[in-house]
Amino acid sequence: MAKDILTKPKAFYDNFHRKPDQNKQDTHYCPGCGHGILHKMIAEAIDDFEIADRTIMISPVGCSVFVYYYFDTGNLQVAHGRAPAVATGYKRTHPEAIVISYQGDGDLAAIGGNNILQAANRGENITFFFVNNAIYGMTGGQMAPTTLLGQKTMTSPYGRKAEREGYPMRVLELLSSLEAPTYLERVALTDAKHLMKARAAVRKAIKTQIDGKGFSLIEVLSACPSGWRMTPTDAVAWISEKMEKTFPVGVYKDVIKDRKPNTWTRMLEKVPFEKYHEILELTGEPMEIEADMSSVLDIYKNPEILIAGFGGQGVLLLGQFLAEAGMRHCWNSSWIPSYGPEMRGGTANCHVKISEKRIGSPIVAKPSILIAMNLPSLDKFEPLLKPGGLLIYNTTMISRAPSRNDIEILPIPATKMADQLESLRVANMVVAGAIQEKTKLFDEIILKDCLNTVVKHKNFIPLNLQAIDKGKEYVENFGK
Amino acid sequence: MAKELIKGNEAVIKGALLAGCDAFYGYPITPASEIAHAAAKYFPLAGKPFLQAESEIAAIQMCYGASGGGSRVMTASSGPGLSLKMEGISYSCGSELPIVIVDIMRGGPGLGNIAPEQSDYNQIVKGGGHGNYKVLVLAPNSAQEMCDLTMLAFHLADKYRNPVVVLTDGFTGQMMEPVEFPYPNPGDFKKHHWAAMATPETRDSIINSIYLDPYELQEHNEKLQKKYAEMEKNEVRFEEYMIADAEVVGISYGTVSRVMFTAVDVARNKGIKAGMLRPITLFPFPKDKLIELANFDRVKAFLVSEMSNGQMVDDVRLATHFKKPIYFFGTMGGVVPQVEQLAQEFEKIIKT
Structure with missing residues (x-):
């Protein structure tokens, strides 16, 4: 290695100042280790492409965790196996950066297996170097996913057996079945011919990223004489004779030519802050009034409303509509839905509070107004209604009469009335009209204007307005 | 100011963008999913990345990457997701990275249910990951605070170079209330000299949590404890x-x-x-x-x-x-x- 150090690429530090020991000139790698060779190839490519200023090296756990001792670039040292995720998070916020993830076999193929698979499948415009030495070097020579059959390690002391530990994992073969990756090649750090191919592959992979052509990964068969308990010479021979049988070198995928430049760079077009309120739909100035509830009957003041029915009856939307109306009167309001799987089919309910005072608990334990749109809702919630409270129930869907006699009861065929308007969906607004006519809680113009906020498709607003009027009319004539 | 009746979960995202958040990386989970939904809708409109990660683990690590590059970044999840994120939270504390994490707590342990609980307190406040770390924890109780405290979280995360968790329960996330949204303050969005931003000026920057020498790691830990003491001195809110x-x-x-x-x-x-x-x-x-x-x-x-x-x-x-x-x-x-x-x-x- 001494000769290599004399011809250090510029992308290496002159002096390895981050290295904690006294020797600031040599790497921490063992004699005969492949990491040093690959480091140099990468550093030379960084020099030649003149990208050191915008290169970020990502070094997760493994012998190469100390990549940052050597590379005079930006460095992120990261968790075991997570380099592809970290690199993704980085690259998407810095598309102009050249991000190089340098990972070992335990890191990439075992603990980070899903991370590399998914980054490849997304076609992240990042360059990955995958050092396969068929063993965990740093932690003391344990079995890796790429350990060969029969190979003895600290955790496969009798040799890896397919029946027990499965077969060596061929990462490139796996990744090459995916659509997104651009360039995948396996190389070996052995003789001069193989080293030349490796050097070319390293450059091509980095160039792929510079050109914005997407995901590239070079798997590098690399010697670990310490882990394999071999001399450096025997270790190189073992790569050629053994490893290459299981992991044949060669190009597994190369669609660089087919990919348009910058297809995968995902350039960001930043929007000025002045536009943020527009983007966030905060520029509307909804109609509102400062109102008080002095003219409202005491029993309807500061209502605590529980609305329940089948999913699809517009129960949640009715609640939002009332809460919106409360807000537009400059009162406090809150809305809580039943959420999760039960919403999708089954029954739904929501709690609405509208109050002149600060709302503490948003939960309606004892409603002052209960809207029951179907029978299960009446069965479940009628007992909770406050004495003197108002029950509005949908007689189209509920055949039985309420059982309480200490409450005010308003039966309304809401679904039938909606059907007469040729849309079952507006049964909720029929009820809204009924509530308004009964309680006179809201300013009617404001209430109706709230439809502009809660109804997504504007062409349904006239129908909803009609439904509100129908509900009002019904209550006006009720008992006459 | 602009007022809107809005779910707490959605207010988080509007607040985050108004606080200059640059990226959102997350994974769906009830009852926090509306945060990801809103991020997916609004981040691209602001020209900022939203990405649904392959896992909770990946989501927090993507945040680690973006934050290491000096970007304001966030993720959101619920208890089971936070359990998975502990690795990334520990690393982010070790590497001193500002990240905003929203936890909309649900019932546990295990799969539990999606109803509101507050049983992540220990794992968040005491630290569920390894190491002598602390995160700042903000606890909103209204939709308004979901916006306000998320915005504050970005500020505090930057101030202390530390993850900040916005911790609340399913009800606060799901509840709709009126929220007044402020205007963004561009002065609040500073770039960080310590970050590795892929520029000539930051070429020497390193984001790192490994200190092989025990005395060096002790020193690093002592520095972190001083930072936590500063937080205790300056940031108590009630x-x-x-x-x-x-x-x-x-x-x-x-x-x-x-x-x-x-x-x-x-x-x-x-x-x-x-x-x-x-x-x-x-x-x-x-x-x-x-x-x-x-x-x-x-x-x-x-x-x-x-x-x-x-x-x-x-x-x-x-x-x-x-x-x-x-x-x-x-x-x-x-x-x-x-x-x-x-x-x-x-x-x-x-x-x-």
């Missing part, structure tokens, strides 16, 4: 309600603090001098305020209520040095304490 003459003080956060608020009113109507202290920061915890209250003769007892087996109550015990009796009312599994129950507890305490 709300008081009817506390000036209170004889029994209720303590709760998140949705339960809303119930406690009403319960105080109910108790007061019965002539009981109840009050409430609501921690807004769970770390740092309002210890000084609590010992001050415990030292008043008029304060007879504390009533802690949480949707958990009693996780915050330990912090109240430590803060008050057991000077006054501490009563605990907890619910679990997604059951929310009721106003009447807490009001009765106040009554019972005063009668004993």
Whole structure:
């Protein structure tokens, strides 16, 4: 290695100042280790492409965790196996950066297996170097996913057996079945011919990223004489004779030519802050009034409303509509839905509070107004209604009469009335009209204007307005 | 200011963008998914990346990457997701990376359910990951605070180079309330000299949590502890309600603090001098305020209520040095304490 150090690429530090020991000139790698060779190839490519200023090296756990001792670039040292995720998070916020993830076999193929698979499948415009030495070097020579059959390690002391530990994992073969990756090649750090191919592959992979052509990964068969308990010479021979049988070198995928430049760079077009309120739909100035509830009957003041029915009856939307109306009167309001799987089919309910005072608990334990749109809702919630409270129930869907006699009861065929308007969906607004006519809680113009906020498709607003009027009319004539 | 009736979960994202958040990386989970939905909708409109990660683990690590590059970044999840994110949180604390993490707590342990619980308190406030780390924890109890405290979280994360967790329960996430959104303050968006931004000026930057030498790692840890002490000095936030003459003080956060608020009113109507202290920061915890209250003769007892087996109550015990009796009312599994129950507890305490 001494000769290599004399011809250090510029992308290496002159002096390895981050290295904690006294020797600031040599790497921490063992004699005969492949990491040093690959480091140099990468550093030379960084020099030649003149990208050191915008290169970020990502070094997760493994012998190469100390990549940052050597590379005079930006460095992120990261968790075991997570380099592809970290690199993704980085690259998407810095598309102009050249991000190089340098990972070992335990890191990439075992603990980070899903991370590399998914980054490849997304076609992240990042360059990955995958050092396969068929063993965990740093932690003391344990079995890796790429350990060969029969190979003895600290955790496969009798040799890896397919029946027990499965077969060596061929990462490139796996990744090459995916659509997104651009360039995948396996190389070996052995003789001069193989080293030349490796050097070319390293450059091509980095160039792929510079050109914005997407995901590239070079798997590098690399010697670990310490882990394999071999001399450096025997270790190189073992790569050629053994490893290459299981992991044949060669190009597994190369669609660089087919990919348009910058297809995968995902350039960001930043929007000025002045536009943020527009983007966030905060520029509307909804109609509102400062109102008080002095003219409202005491029993309807500061209502605590529980609305329940089948999913699809517009129960949640009715609640939002009332809460919106409360807000537009400059009162406090809150809305809580039943959420999760039960919403999708089954029954739904929501709690609405509208109050002149600060709302503490948003939960309606004892409603002052209960809207029951179907029978299960009446069965479940009628007992909770406050004495003197108002029950509005949908007689189209509920055949039985309420059982309480200490409450005010308003039966309304809401679904039938909606059907007469040729849309079952507006049964909720029929009820809204009924509530308004009964309680006179809201300013009617404001209430109706709230439809502009809660109804997504504007062409349904006239129908909803009609439904509100129908509900009002019904209550006006009720008992006459 | 612009006012909107909006879900707490959605207010988080609008607040985040107004606070200059540059990227959102997340994974869907009920009851936090609306945060990801809103991010998916609004981040691209602002020309900023949204990405659905392959896992909770990947989502927090993507945040690690973006933050290491000096970007304001966030993720959001619920309990089971936070358990997975612990690796990334520990690394982010070690590497001193500002990241905003929103946790909309649900019922546990295990898959539990999606109803609101507050049982992530220990894993978030005490630290569920490895190492001597702390995160700042903000506890909103309204949709407005979901916006405001998310914005504050970005500010504090940058100020201390540390992850900040916005911790609340499913109800606060799902509830709609009026929220007033402020205008963005471009002055708040500074780039960080320490970040590795892929520029010539930051070429020497390194984001790192490995210190091989024990003395060096001890020094690093001591530096972190100093930072946490600064947070304890500067960032304690709480709300008081009817506390000036209170004889029994209720303590709760998140949705339960809303119930406690009403319960105080109910108790007061019965002539009981109840009050409430609501921690807004769970770390740092309002210890000084609590010992001050415990030292008043008029304060007879504390009533802690949480949707958990009693996780915050330990912090109240430590803060008050057991000077006054501490009563605990907890619910679990997604059951929310009721106003009447807490009001009765106040009554019972005063009668004993």
